[in-house]
Amino acid sequence: MRIVILAAALAVAAPLALAATPVAAQSAAKFDSRAAIESIRKALRENYVVKERRPALDAALAKGLAGGRYTVADPQEFAMRVNADLEAVAHDKHLNLRHNPELSAQIGTGGQRDDATESAYWRDLARRQNEGVRELRVLDGNVRLMRYDGFFWNGEASQAAIDAGMAFLRGGDAIVIDLRTNGGGSPDAVRRLASYFVPAGAKLVTFHMRDEAPAVSHAEASIPGGRITGVPVYVLTSGGTASAAEEFASHVAGFGFATLVGETTAGAAYRNDFFAIPGGFVLSASVGRPELPSGGDWEAKGVAPRLAVAPDLALDRAMQDALATLAPKASGPARTELEWAAARYAARAAQARPALPASAYAGRYGERTVTADGAGLVYQRDGGLRTALISLGGDLFALEHDPRARLRFVSANGAVTGFVLERADGSKVEAKRG
CATH class of the missing domain: 3.90.226.10 (2-enoyl-CoA Hydratase; Chain A, domain 1)
Incomplete structure (x- = not known):
């Protein structure tokens, strides 16, 4: 043949x-x-x-x-x-x-x-x-x-x-x-x-x-x-x-x-x-x-x-399901980290949008800075690495390179006044907008 x-x-x-x-x-x-x-x-x-x-x-x-x-x-x-x-x-x-x-x-x-x-x-x-x-x-x-x-x-x-x-x-x-x-x-x-x-x-x-x-x-x-x-x-x-x-x-x-x-x-x-x-x-x-x-x-x-799901979102959707399945088997900060990660992938798969335009969150927050560029928001502590913020919907954001933390912006009268940096171990850092 x-x-x-x-x-x-x-x-x-x-x-x-x-x-x-x-x-x-x-x-x-x-x-x-x-x-x-x-x-x-x-x-x-x-x-x-x-x-x-x-x-x-x-x-x-x-x-x-x-x-x-x-x-x-x-x-x-x-x-x-x-x-x-x-x-x-x-x-x-x-x-x-x-x-x-x-x-x-x-x-x-x-x-x-x-x-x-x-x-x-x-x-x-x-x-x-x-x-x-x-x-x-x-x-x-x-x-x-x-x-x-x-x-x-x-x-x-x-x-x-x-x-x-x-x-x-x-x-x-x-x-x-x-x-x-x-x-x-x-x-x-x-x-x-x-x-x-x-x-x-x-x-x-x-x-x-x-x-x-x-x-x-x-x-x-x-x-x-x-x-x-x-x-x-x-x-x-x-x-x-x-x-x-x-x-x-x-x-x-x-x-x-x-x-x-x-x-x-x-x-x-x-x-x-x-x-x-x-x-x-x-x-x-x-x-x-x-x-x-x-x-x-x-x-x-x-x-x-x-x-x-669309092929370009397939990995995010699989990760959402996998992490949600794994989270109940863990406890303490490890469980929180898995739950947060599942939420992050769910938001990406659903293409979640923030409550306000990106420019509304940009600014100086003590020793931390949030900037807006064409791709979205970027977070950086002075002298630290830059990391993208991933919208989880509303005023809540995940940090792309830190799965153990997320940012919750605080608003008053329609204006962003600060944020709370939440950590999976339960600790928090509050920062006011300068």
């Missing part, structure tokens, strides 16, 4: 990578549009996952060829026209054509299989992106976050990156896995990550590939440190969360080990292969479909979140 099996991966995850050839070189390229179209038709007739849709795709391409629609000199324009015709028939996010002579040459006419382990191109891409694990952070309340941008699978290298990320998350009192910019990847990586949360041996998904016997993916029998249980887990999604990332989101929904926060995912369920097309083109075509344990898949409908 020809080609780069990225198991649902980077046709969605990295369209720019597929189109990485310099524009000048692309425009100057010579190609035979008829040969390219005939190659695309053959690949789809023999491989496209939805067999009943193959004749319509073939007819659309044949019509465009006969009518001269594809007789253009610019390979980019050629690809755009082909993609428009394929989209009109299939509405398939994995089905597309790109001009990428470098990758096309790597695939070659004989083709190569690539679970990303046999292609230097994808191995290097994965290495430079730390196998998809792009960021690890400790947030307020010891909530641990991992931003995971691609379900890469390079065997031991990818496994080690996932395991390292999970070892970090394991130390958190709550966990956030950010898939908002994750366009997919390998079901092997999905299985590894899901195995940290679902029972050993649990059935994850059945793949139906061409005319091959179905292949079933099960959770791994053992993983380093054992399953993660007993802590709140949140998975952030967006409309750009696609393919293999949606498989993981489906397991979140199906097994209930985490809360999905954000917006409904892309709805790209099929698995794709890449085919080298004459003229330096690469065709991504769906060649298989998944089936979840409950039946069905997420194609064209995506996976809906339990906490629906």
Whole structure:
């Protein structure tokens, strides 16, 4: 078989990578549009996952060829026209054509299989992106976050990156896995990550590939440190969360080990292969479909979140929920700190507004200064660090860089006269406006 099996991966995850050839070189390229179209038709007739849709795709391409629609000199324009015709028939996010002579040459006419382990191109891409694990952070309340941008699978290298990320998350009192910019990847990586949360041996998904016997993916029998249980887990999604990332989101929904926060995912369920097309083109075509344990898949409908919110507010909403869940388990100042932090994230998610214009709060308060700039209010003690004030609504503000304190402004006759700096340990500092 020809080609780069990225198991649902980077046709969605990295369209720019597929189109990485310099524009000048692309425009100057010579190609035979008829040969390219005939190659695309053959690949789809023999491989496209939805067999009943193959004749319509073939007819659309044949019509465009006969009518001269594809007789253009610019390979980019050629690809755009082909993609428009394929989209009109299939509405398939994995089905597309790109001009990428470098990758096309790597695939070659004989083709190569690539679970990303046999292609230097994808191995290097994965290495430079730390196998998809792009960021690890400790947030307020010891909530641990991992931003995971691609379900890469390079065997031991990818496994080690996932395991390292999970070892970090394991130390958190709550966990956030950010898939908002994750366009997919390998079901092997999905299985590894899901195995940290679902029972050993649990059935994850059945793949139906061409005319091959179905292949079933099960959770791994053992993983380093054992399953993660007993802590709140949140998975952030967006409309750009696609393919293999949606498989993981489906397991979140199906097994209930985490809360999905954000917006409904892309709805790209099929698995794709890449085919080298004459003229330096690469065709991504769906060649298989998944089936979840409950039946069905997420194609064209995506996976809906339990906490629906705009993607840019998803982390704030997850943090609000996580901290509110953790607060009752704490006591004393620690509990107050968690409650205040939850309120701060809630205000950010709700985009809370102060009672007065920013300029009304600006001024000198003893040895402290509050200034207004284009972004809002900034607080600073003489000789100390500047920190943004986050509105909690009304005259109450959180300090961005000090979760153990907040400011409550005092007004008289509509004018701000001072503030009270409240601390989580119960102490207070009162300051009058100068």
